[in-house]
Amino acid sequence: MENFTFYNPTKVFFGKNTISRIGKEIHKAGIQRILLVSGGGSTKTNGVYEQVIKSLMEFGIDWVEYWGVKPNPVLSHTLKGIELARENELEAVLAVGGGSVIDEAKSIAAGFYLDNLWDAFEKKVQVELALPVYTVLTLSGTGSEMDLYAVITNEDEKKKWNIGADCLYPRISIIDPSVQMSLPWNQTVNGAIDAMSHIMENYFMGSDEEATLGINESLMRTIIKSIDSLHLNGKDYNARANLAWSATLALNGISGVAMRGGDWACHRIEHAISAMHPGVAHGAGLGVIFPAWLKFVTEYNPSLFDRWSNNVWDSATTEEAIVNMKNKFHSWNAPVSLSELGINESEINNIASNSMRFGVVGSLKVLTHNDIVDILKIAF
Amino acid sequence: MENFTFYNPTKVFFGKNTISRIGKEIHKAGIQRILLVSGGGSTKTNGVYEQVIKSLMEFGIDWVEYWGVKPNPVLSHTLKGIELARENELEAVLAVGGGSVIDEAKSIAAGFYLDNLWDAFEKKVQVELALPVYTVLTLSGTGSEMDLYAVITNEDEKKKWNIGADCLYPRISIIDPSVQMSLPWNQTVNGAIDAMSHIMENYFMGSDEEATLGINESLMRTIIKSIDSLHLNGKDYNARANLAWSATLALNGISGVAMRGGDWACHRIEHAISAMHPGVAHGAGLGVIFPAWLKFVTEYNPSLFDRWSNNVWDSATTEEAIVNMKNKFHSWNAPVSLSELGINESEINNIASNSMRFGVVGSLKVLTHNDIVDILKIAF
Numbered sequence: 001m002e003n004f005t006f007y008n009p010t011k012v013f014f015g016k017n018t019i020s021r022i023g024k025e026i027h028k029a030g031i032q033r034i035l036l037v038s039g040g041g042s043t044k045t046n047g048v049y050e051q052v053i054k055s056l057m058e059f060g061i062d063w064v065e066y067w068g069v070k071p072n073p074v075l076s077h078t079l080k081g082i083e084l085a086r087e088n089e090l091e092a093v094l095a096v097g098g099g100s101v102i103d104e105a106k107s108i109a110a111g112f113y114l115d116n117l118w119d120a121f122e123k124k125v126q127v128e129l130a131l132p133v134y135t136v137l138t139l140s141g142t143g144s145e146m147d148l149y150a151v152i153t154n155e156d157e158k159k160k161w162n163i164g165a166d167c168l169y170p171r172i173s174i175i176d177p178s179v180q181m182s183l184p185w186n187q188t189v190n191g192a193i194d195a196m197s198h199i200m201e202n203y204f205m206g207s208d209e210e211a212t213l214g215i216n217e218s219l220m221r222t223i224i225k226s227i228d229s230l231h232l233n234g235k236d237y238n239a240r241a242n243l244a245w246s247a248t249l250a251l252n253g254i255s256g257v258a259m260r261g262g263d264w265a266c267h268r269i270e271h272a273i274s275a276m277h278p279g280v281a282h283g284a285g286l287g288v289i290f291p292a293w294l295k296f297v298t299e300y301n302p303s304l305f306d307r308w309s310n311n312v313w314d315s316a317t318t319e320e321a322i323v324n325m326k327n328k329f330h331s332w333n334a335p336v337s338l339s340e341l342g343i344n345e346s347e348i349n350n351i352a353s354n355s356m357r358f359g360v361v362g363s364l365k366v367l368t369h370n371d372i373v374d375i376l377k378i379a380f
Numbered sequence: 381m382e383n384f385t386f387y388n389p390t391k392v393f394f395g396k397n398t399i400s401r402i403g404k405e406i407h408k409a410g411i412q413r414i415l416l417v418s419g420g421g422s423t424k425t426n427g428v429y430e431q432v433i434k435s436l437m438e439f440g441i442d443w444v445e446y447w448g449v450k451p452n453p454v455l456s457h458t459l460k461g462i463e464l465a466r467e468n469e470l471e472a473v474l475a476v477g478g479g480s481v482i483d484e485a486k487s488i489a490a491g492f493y494l495d496n497l498w499d500a501f502e503k504k505v506q507v508e509l510a511l512p513v514y515t516v517l518t519l520s521g522t523g524s525e526m527d528l529y530a531v532i533t534n535e536d537e538k539k540k541w542n543i544g545a546d547c548l549y550p551r552i553s554i555i556d557p558s559v560q561m562s563l564p565w566n567q568t569v570n571g572a573i574d575a576m577s578h579i580m581e582n583y584f585m586g587s588d589e590e591a592t593l594g595i596n597e598s599l600m601r602t603i604i605k606s607i608d609s610l611h612l613n614g615k616d617y618n619a620r621a622n623l624a625w626s627a628t629l630a631l632n633g634i635s636g637v638a639m640r641g642g643d644w645a646c647h648r649i650e651h652a653i654s655a656m657h658p659g660v661a662h663g664a665g666l667g668v669i670f671p672a673w674l675k676f677v678t679e680y681n682p683s684l685f686d687r688w689s690n691n692v693w694d695s696a697t698t699e700e701a702i703v704n705m706k707n708k709f710h711s712w713n714a715p716v717s718l719s720e721l722g723i724n725e726s727e728i729n730n731i732a733s734n735s736m737r738f739g740v741v742g743s744l745k746v747l748t749h750n751d752i753v754d755i756l757k758i759a760f
Contacts, residue, residue, distance in 0.1 A: 001557075001621035003395025008388070014638075015383025177381075210605055210622045211629070214598030222590045241381035242590045245637065249591070254634070257625065258394075 001209050002258040007166070010146045010252075014175045014245065016237075019048065019136055023055035025172045026092065026134060034134075035090045036063045037081060037105040039070075039097045046182050048138055052096050064088045066108075069097065072278045073104035075118060075154045081108040082117065085131065092132040095170075098191075099142025099282075102135050106150035106168045109133050118154060120163045127165035135173045139183060140244040141191025141283055143198055143251025145173040153275055160275035161358060175248065177240035185234065188243075189332045190283025192227045195247035196220055197266060197286040202259040204297070204364055206304055209258045213304075216255050217311045222246045224312075227332055265362030266293050269372060272354035273343065280341050287334045288341055291326050292379035294318070297365045338379045348376045381589050382638040387546070390526045390632075394555045394625065396617075399431040399516055403439035405552045406472065406514060414514075415470045416443045417461060417485040419450075419477045426562045428518055432476050444468050449477065452658045453484035455498060455534045462491040465511065472512040475550075478571075479522025479662075482515050486530035486548045489513045498534060500543045507545035515553040519563060520624040521571025521663055523578055523631025525553040533655055540655035541738060555628065557620035565614065568623075569712045570663030572607045575627035576600055577646060577666040582639040584677070584744055586684055589638045593684075596635050597691045602626045604692075607712055645742030646673050649752060652734035653723065660721050667714045668721055671706050672758035674698070677745045718759045728756045 013021050026034060036052070043049040056063055066081050085093065085108055095105035109130040111117035119125045137145045144150070148168045153160040180188070203216045223246050229239035249255065256262055270285035298305045298318045309321035326336045335341050343351075352372035361367045367375070393401050406414065416432070423429040436443055446461050465473065465488055475485035489510040491497035499505045517525045524530070528548045533540040560568070583596045603626050609619035629635065636642055650665040678685045678698045689701035706716045715721050723731075732752035741747045747755070 001395070001618055001625075003393075003398065005391065005393055007391040011385065011387040013383075013385055015381070018383065208618050208622075210602045211599065211625045214602050215595050215629075218594030218598045219591065222594050225590060238381055238588050241638075242588075245381075246591045249595075249634075254629075258621075 002260055004258050006253055006257060008146060008169065008253050010169045010173055011171065012146060012173050012175060012248065015241070016176060016178050018174050018176050019051040020055050022052055022094070022134065022136055022172070022174055023057070023059035023061055026056070026061050026094070027059035029132065029171065031061070031091045031132065033062045033088065033090050034092045034094050035081065035085045035088070035108065036065045036094050036096060037069060037101055037108065038065070038067050039101050041067065043096050043138060046138070046179055048096060048136060048179050052094070052136055063094070064090060069101045069104045070278070071100050071281060072153050072160065072274050073100045073107070075152055078104050078107045078111065078152055079117065082111040085112050090131070092134060095133065095135040096138070098137070098139030099144040102137070102144040102170070103142070103150040103152060105135070106130070106133055106144070107152050107163065110150070110163060110165065110168060121152060121154070121161040127163055127167065130165065130167040133168060133170045135170045137173060137175045138179055139187055139191055140175070140177070140180065140247040141194040143195065143248060145170060145175060146248050146252040151271070153278065158275045158354065159357065160271040175244055177244040178237060180240050180244065181235050181237070185333065186281070188230060188234070189227060189334050190281045191247060192223050192243060192283070193287040193329065193334060194283035195250040196223050197290055198250040199255045200290060201264050201267060202256040202262040203308065204301055204304060205259045205261070205263055212255070212257045212259060213307070217308070219246045219249060219255065220312045224328065231332060260363065263363045265367055266290050268358070268361045269351065269355045269375065272351050273341070276347070276351065276354065277341070277343065284335050284341060287329050288336060288338055288379050289375070291322050291336065292375045294322050295378055296371065296375045300365045338376065345380060348373055351376060382640055384638050386633055386637060388526060388549065388633050390549045390553055391551065392526060392553050392555060392628065395621070396556060396558050398554050398556050399428065399559070400435050402432055402474070402514065402516055402552070402554055403435035403437070403441055406436070406441050406474070407439035409512065409551065411441070411472045411512065413442045413468065413470050414472045414474050415461065415465045415468070415488065416445045416474050416476060417449060417481055417488065418445070418447050419481050421447065423476050423518060426518070426559055428476060428516060428559050432474070432516055443474070444470060449481045449484045450658070451480050451661060452533050452540065452654050453480045453487070455532055458484050458487045458491065458532055459497065461488040462497065465492050470511070472514060475513065475515040476518070478517070478519030479524040482517070482522070482524040482550070483530040483532060485515070486510070486513055486524070487532050487543065490530070490543060490545065490548060501532060501534070501541040507543055507547065510545065510547040513548060513550045515550045517553060517555045518559055519567055519571055520555070520560065520627040521574040523575065523628060525550060525555060526628050526632040531651070533658065538655045538734065539737065540651040555624055557624040558617060560620050560624065561615050561617070565713065566661070566664070568610060568614070569607060569714050570661045571627060572603050572623060572663070573667040573709065573714060574663035575630040576603050577670055578630040579635045580670060581644050581647060582636040582642040583688065584681060584684060585639045585641070585643055592635070592637045592639060593687070597688070599626045599629060599635065600692045604708065611712060640743065643743045645747055646670050648738070648741045649731065649735045649755065652731050653721070656727070656731065656734065657721070657723065664715050664721060667709050668716060668718055668759050669755070671702050671716065672755045674702050675758055676751065676755045680745045718756065725760060728753055731756060
């Protein structure tokens with residue numbers, strides 16, 4: 001087993017009626033004025049906003065609201081959020097929403113102390129300091145509620161890149177799965193596929209790390225089972241809860257233990273796609289790319305692919321497992337081809353080039369431009 | 381799924397040659413003078429002490445040594461450690477050893493700020509403050525390297541009780557599995573059974589918490605597989621590493637997520653036994669009590685016992701699974717009956733009484749005095 005470091009100081013309050021806790025936790029930290037970051041307004045219709053505000057008022061926390069975070073959060077909106085936080089001398093950032101809202105909130109928290117936030121995404125400067133980040137999660141998938149990363153799209157340069165730093169672990173994350181019952185089906189599925197992808201990015205780098213491999217297989221099975229249950233009954237609280245916790249664990253460090261940093265080629269390719277097509281949901285893109293990548297790289301870790309096929313998909317061969325996976329995604333009404341995402345075959349070259357704009361792509365198999373083109377062709 | 385809170389801020393450095401990191405980490409925290417707590421001297425023969433000292437010297441950390449922690453650490457020795465820390469105005473406690481050493485180190489760290497440490501074990505006062513705790517682990521099993529608990533025996537009162545507080549999470553724990561290669565076989569096995577027990581104490585409270593149940597089954601399988609491998613070759617680093625990480629996860633909170641606080645009857649009974657027989661290793665005691673408890677309570681959660689039998693022991697019935705478990709422990713040369721632990725049948729009544737001296741025993745089935753007597757009789 002490879003050496004590793006494990007560290008994750010985020011405190012999670014999980015379950016029904018936990019949102020009312022947020023004001024108390026912020027108050028306990030001695031914080032009085034916060035930036036409340038949210039998206040397009042769904043938190044007002046599902047009752048989450050109201051619960052948050054009530055709790056903030058109860059504990060005398062002042063807040064400034066900043067709405068309009070997009071599903072693929074963009075740099076320009078983030079920079080305005082930083083200005084707002086500075087002008088009002090705010091002390092913390094509270095994200096109320098899904099992974100995009102949390103990612104933008106983290107970026108605002110880091111940018112508060114930086115002259116040029118994008119320099120951090122370009123790795124020209126290190127993020128050393130950030131405003132404390134709090135989150136109230138409304139869509140499980142990205143894992144951002146319990147990790148140290150944030151992904152932002154620079155619209156002008158069509159780059160969807162990330163930052164990561166210990167100071168970006170949320171101090172407190174509140175996960176009430178019951179608020180996810182009103183989500184549109186495709187958002188639930190995209191979140192689940194995103195979470196499964198986080199596990200797979202790590203898993204396929206494994207060999208004999210029995211502890212991590214076993215946990216990851218178990219998490220993948222739980223996600224599949226939960227979505228199958230939710231497909232029958234979207235109000236199944238227990239399935240929502242199991243899905244939500246699995247999605248959090250998928251990227252909180254546990255799934256990556258001793259996995260050599262993971263592969264992450266599919267994420268790089270998907271980021272290139274959604275940087276060019278902001279309408280493509282991250283999970284939907286991953287659901288299309290992953291089966292193609294799996295097919296392309298099977299030969300580079302055949303015994304582990306066999307194990308995955310048996311233990312996750314009850315399949316005798318990897319070929320069969322990939323078919324089962326695509327059928328499963330299809331049964332959930334998720335897209336399984338690039339054309340279903342509205343992508344034209346003529347764009348393949350550009351996507352491949354854009355995937356490679358930030359260094360080496362992949363680790364199990366370091367992908368060349370032609371490899372990515374081949375994977376994208378399989379995904380067609 | 382039940383609501384839960386998850387929080388674990390311990391930073392773990394895991395793998396070969398990680399002990400050299402300890403001085404740097406203590407130095408980074410601005411700490412200059414520490415109490416180094418250790419056991420009977422095995423850390424001097426296996427090279428761990430030397431690695432620790434070298435690292436402390438490299439980073440200019442002063443230390444006072446405190447040796448002699450017993451396998452079931454006792455209050456009197458703990459109190460002398462507190463005096464030593466106070467006299468020398470030390471700023472942190474570094475445990476170098478197994479779970480007993482870590483538990484005593486945590487107790488010293490908490491006692492440093494208390495008028496009467498045992499009051500905290502009696503739950504008369506709360507532990508709110510402690511010296512920072514650092515650990516270098518040399519025996520996997522108790523999970524103390526990444527949890528908030530400490531168990532100490534009050535020899536005079538024959539009570540083996542615990543404290544728990546957020547401030548007792550180690551700041552840093554270093555786990556180098558290669559230093560465990562020289563352990564006596566029975567210590568390796570006792571540690572593994574202790575870790576399995578931590579998982580089982582949580583697991584059998586479950587119902588449909590798929591994420592936690594799946595992870596726990598996977599961890600139990602990994603522990604069994606690792607010990608089987610180590611039985612063939614005690615120098616199998618990968619098996620040592622998988623065992624070590626599974627043992628850490630067994631009690632770092634993950635295995636208890638939504639498990640209603642766990643059952644813990646077997647631990648209570650075992651603590652009563654080893655409080656009366658300090659020569660009985662904790663893991664050995666648990667290996668004897670657990671199969672008997674399983675048999676006694678099967679009817680209280682039959683579908684979960686079926687699931688456990690199938691998924692962990694490839695057994696069609698719970699009866700068969702319990703037999704397989706006892707045979708497995710036996711094949712590892714672990715005791716499977718109270719008589720093998722040197723306990724006399726005439727003591728059963730006393731053990732049952734002592735088990736009940738600190739309130740309700742068990743949760744899946746709240747055990748009466750007679751229930752405990754019955755379980756102990758099965759264990760004979």
